[in-house]
Amino acid sequence: xxxxxxxxxxxxxxxxxxxxxxxxxxxxxxxxxxxxxx
Amino acid sequence: xxxxxxxxxxxxxxxxxxxxxxxxxxxxxxxxxxxxxxxxxxxxxxxxxxxxxxxxxxxxxxxxxxxxxxxxxxxxxxxxxxxxxxxxxxxxxxxxxxxxxxxxxxxxxxxxxxxxxxxxxxxxxxxxxxxxxxxxxxxxxxxxxxxxxxxxxxxxxxxxxxxxxxxxxxxxxxxxxxxxxxxxxxxxxxxxxxxxxxxxxxxxxxxxx
Numbered sequence: 614x615x616x617x618x619x620x621x622x623x624x625x626x627x628x629x630x631x632x633x634x635x636x637x638x639x640x641x642x643x644x645x646x647x648x649x650x651x
Numbered sequence: 652x653x654x655x656x657x658x659x660x661x662x663x664x665x666x667x668x669x670x671x672x673x674x675x676x677x678x679x680x681x682x683x684x685x686x687x688x689x690x691x692x693x694x695x696x697x698x699x700x701x702x703x704x705x706x707x708x709x710x711x712x713x714x715x716x717x718x719x720x721x722x723x724x725x726x727x728x729x730x731x732x733x734x735x736x737x738x739x740x741x742x743x744x745x746x747x748x749x750x751x752x753x754x755x756x757x758x759x760x761x762x763x764x765x766x767x768x769x770x771x772x773x774x775x776x777x778x779x780x781x782x783x784x785x786x787x788x789x790x791x792x793x794x795x796x797x798x799x800x801x802x803x804x805x806x807x808x809x810x811x812x813x814x815x816x817x818x819x820x821x822x823x824x825x826x827x828x829x830x831x832x833x834x835x836x837x838x839x840x841x842x843x844x845x846x847x848x849x850x851x852x853x854x855x856x857x858x859x860x
Contacts, residue, residue, distance in 0.1 A: 614707055616752045619723045620716075623703070625672065625696035628679050628686055633670070633696045635722060642745060643668040645716040646655060646731065647703060650673065650681045651810040651821050 652689035654733030658742075659693060666746040671695040674704060674712055676783050676811050684822075700780045701807060705773060710805045714756070717745055729756030764801060772801045776808065788815050803841055809834075 614620070622636040652671070659669060671693055673682030678699045686695045698704075707716070709729055715738065717726030726745065731738055737755075744750040764772055779794035795812045799805065813820065813833065820826045820833075 614724065616724055616727070616754065619721065620718065621706070622722075623698075623706075625698055626679065627694055627696045628683050630679075633694065635718075638668050638670065638718065639722045640720055641668050642666070642720055642725075642748075643670060643718045643722075644742060644745065645670050645672055645703075645718065646713065647672045647674055647698070647716065648652065648685075648713040649807070649810065650675050650677065650685050651814045651825060 652685050652691060656689045656691050656693070658733055658739065662743075662746075664746065666748075669693045672698050672703065674698045674701045674807065676701075676780060676814070678784070699784070700777065701811075704807050705776070710802075710807055712807055712810075715741075717741075717750070725752045726750060727754045727756075731756060768801060772798050775801075783815060792816055800841070800844075803838075809837075 620635050622634055624632055624634045627633050655669070655671070671686070671691065673685070673695055675681040675697060676699050679697050682695060682697055703716070704710075704712075707714075707724075707727065711730055713731050715726070715728040715731030716724065717728075719725045726741065728738060728741065733739065741750060741753070741755070775794050775798035779791045779798065782788075782794060783791035792812055792815050795808060795815075799808050799812065802808070810830075813830070817829075817833075820829050
């Protein structure tokens with residue numbers, strides 16, 4: 614995947630159990646902060 | 652996490668959506684303490700299979716991925732850190748709509764795998780994740796270790812293994828000094844194995860002449 618490519622519509626689960634898809638973020642720029650507990 | 656919470660509180664506005672993604676094999680229960688300790692008001696989701704990592708082929712964390720309103724990747728910052736003023740500048744410019752497409756930060760050198768090897772590697776990673784999720788920790792560690800031998804620069808994978816093998820080194824606090832020592836130990840072992848002709852599937856027996 615390179616700059617300019619659209620990320621696939623991955624589906625994630627939030628901490629409260631709701632589903633969040635990447636497509637639901639469209640309509641506004643988004644910053645995804647990827648981290649880990651380690 | 653607390654750093655980003657502070658930034659968002661000090662810089663309110665809805666120019667962008669901020670989504671926190673915990674790439675943690677332990678799932679929501681592993682991520683929740685960190686989210687709550689930060690007093691986070693933003694949404695945190697879990698990517699327990701590290702799908703984004705495999706998609707974007709990064710070997711370290713944390714990372715910042717900038718998407719435009721159409722969901723296209725317009726920026727990628729590896730080792731993205733709220734304490735880095737340049738990262739903050741990039742976020743501010745992104746919010747102002749003035750950030751040009753970019754890639755920044757550093758990543759570990761990826762292993763030169765053939766397409767078949769890459770498929771085998773990803774299968775091992777996914778299988779290990781499934782084993783870990785099923786509570787079959789020992790088998791998960793073995794599977795991931797086989798994958799790590801194929802891509803020893805992958806710190807995302809290495810740290811996932813550490814967290815399973817040495818959970819006490821991650822809770823209640825992360826022991827980064829131990830991580831440096833452990834990395835040095837493992838690097839030495841991996842070099843010895845390589846010198847002895849050993850790989851993910853065992854060692855090559857010397858051929859009797």
